[in-house]
Amino acid sequence: MNQPDELIGKTFGQYTVIAEIGRGGMATVYRAQQQSVNRVVALKVLPRNFLHDPSFFERFAREVAVISQLEHPHILPVHDYGQMNGLPYIVMRYLAGGSLENAIRRGLPKWTDLEKPLRQICQALDYAHQKGIIHRDLKPGNILFDENGNAYLSDFGIARVIDSDLTGSALIGTPAYMSPEQAQSHPLDGRSDIYSLGV
Secondary structure (H helix, E strand, C coil): CCCCHHHHCEEEEEEEEEEEHHHHHHHHEEEECCCCCCCCCCEEEHHHHHCCCCCCCHHHHHHHHHHHHCCCCCCCCEEEEEEEEEEEEEEECCCCCEHHHHHHCCCCCCCCHHHHHHHHHHHHHHHHHCCCCCCCCCCCHHHHCCCCCEEEECCCCHHHHHCCCHHCCCCCHHHHHHHHHCCCCCCCCCCHHHHHHHC
């Protein structure tokens, strides 16, 4: 992405961008202040180049609308989405506890410390699969924690939002956690997420 730093300190719609908190291959995430209700949120901004496909934003809006209907205590809620100055964005609840990936970098957690968050993520996956939605990018970086140590599954369906029509033959997801079926572009169901959770 070419634009991340230019957003810090700027007003992005009703959101004032405070700081970058994460970056991946598909998007940059910022901590932002939502002015209308005076709350801190996570603002995920996708690269401008996704909009080269005229149908992208229509599909993006449709899929995010589906994802935003997922109401589960351990799925990170989507508050808003749209585009501003040619940048598609998603607004989510801000969680201050960091990610499981960050926790692993500090040292391998004890199994007893993982039991509660893994149980919560399993419940979230089960709920989403019952609704017919597959995560497709389950990995430690997409498991976030609140200040009380509760786990939330984030980026639910983002790989579905940014589907393979936009990237040609490129794989969507993270290869190290991907099921063989996903790596081979076979049709998927919830078992692919369960494989990734096991990894």
